[in-house]
Amino acid sequence: MNDIFIHPQAIVESDRIGAGTRIWAFAHVMKGAVIGSNCNIGNGVFVEGGARIGSNVTIKNQCLIWEGVTIEDNAFIGPNVVFTNDARPRSPRLDLVRERYATKGWVVPTLIREGASIGAGVSLVCGITVGEYAMVGTGAVVARNVPPYALVYGVPARIMATVCRCGLTLQFQRAAATCEGCGNRYQRDTDTVKWLGPKIS
């Protein structure tokens, strides 16, 4: 692997890491984890085998990313974000559940779509999807799907606003919005926000 920076105090056991990716101190990327190119994997991050991370993804310090988690390109995962992959966890050495943990049938997937941002200290219940360019606020607990372009926060996280790909809040007039910052254009149909395209110049 060339063009990859691995801090001398990181542990990297995967050989499926894209060019230009940087992995910082005390991070641990296990065998079987897949990470794309030009990612930034922060200090103390843990990526388990079976996790899949796209390209141009920023993962801030101490995030915990398990088997069953998929993070698409250009996403931002803030510091101390914790994913989950077991809906009803018990100690696997408890006799009663030994059979359940004998296969990987218990793993529940989670999907973070293209360009989404997850704020600091967020916990995500497994089995949910965070839509493209959605934004989850600091300290939220995400317990259900987050639609594309939604800003959510709180416990449980609820929709509070709609945000542009650049991160600014959109002001809709009837069903249309143009970002005051970057000029990207959107349309809202019932519960769905659709990107129409970049600034018209």
Add this chain to the structure above:
Amino acid sequence: MNDIFIHPQAIVESDRIGAGTRIWAFAHVMKGAVIGSNCNIGNGVFVEGGARIGSNVTIKNQCLIWEGVTIEDNAFIGPNVVFTNDARPRSPRLDLVRERYATKGWVVPTLIREGASIGAGVSLVCGITVGEYAMVGTGAVVARNVPPYALVYGVPARIMATVCRCGLTLQFQRAAATCEGCGNRYQRDTDTVKWLGPKIS
């Protein structure tokens, strides 16, 4: 100590660790910590001197376990769970509180009973007990005692359902329930759920 796996990048200063226990990278077990047999102590976990952990316990990555915390056999502590042991913390070098911190009188205990599960990203206020086989949901803040077999979540954590030893939600008919998954049987008396025994075959 034989039959104990200690990752080369872990720091283990305690000699009171049971056979079959595995301690992973960047974990730190301090002198005076007690850990039973067949435990799994995850990447980045910190166990302070004076903490007591039973056998067959799973402690996922980055949990922080202090003096005053006791975790019984077969418990599951999810990733990024943080315990506490000081009800009114101040910097101990502040003149006004120097006397308070001169002894260990300030340490408030916390108890996690047999088979309980604590979800990812949970914070626990000190002085509470989580009852046997109770389950605390992702991202909850536990501020009071959790009864045995209760499923709690939210901030502060509230009782939402009753769960079986195997983790499934129980459906009570009058005061009796049989788990649809594993057949264990329970009885409810006022506020208490009591285990009656395993499946009758």
Add this chain to the structure above:
Amino acid sequence: MNDIFIHPQAIVESDRIGAGTRIWAFAHVMKGAVIGSNCNIGNGVFVEGGARIGSNVTIKNQCLIWEGVTIEDNAFIGPNVVFTNDARPRSPRLDLVRERYATKGWVVPTLIREGASIGAGVSLVCGITVGEYAMVGTGAVVARNVPPYALVYGVPARIMATVCRCGLTLQFQRAAATCEGCGNRYQRDTDTVKWLGPKIS
């Protein structure tokens, strides 16, 4: 640097650390971070360049302290506390926001005043100030300013009581309170609590 304790498994790249400060295992203090004297920087703490920490400060395990964060003397930062410094985070490699991240104009400051305590597992939205000797409870999400001497908790954190410099809850009679523990005296004017001085002996 003399009189500074640095654990052999810590990484310290800053040379601006005061006498008597101790930095524990797996902590990482980056170049450009400023830390005063007699601080205790816990296991796994991360301090970014540009962060400023006063003297006699306790920072418990795994806290994440970024550029833009200032922590004054005698403060207590509990375990797993996460700060933030970006109000609308996106992956900086996303074309649309590359210009925004080209300078440090996006950094939003946060200030923890003299003697304040931040509880375990707290997340702080950037741009806020926690007033002197205020106390933030376990698991709170701080989304607005916290007045001096206020006890706040919940999501979002709300004022629940007023606390003394020593940490005990104050009982006001009309606008005046004397701490039953240490004798410090306070006066309340509208929304402000003012310290009048120590015990009269």
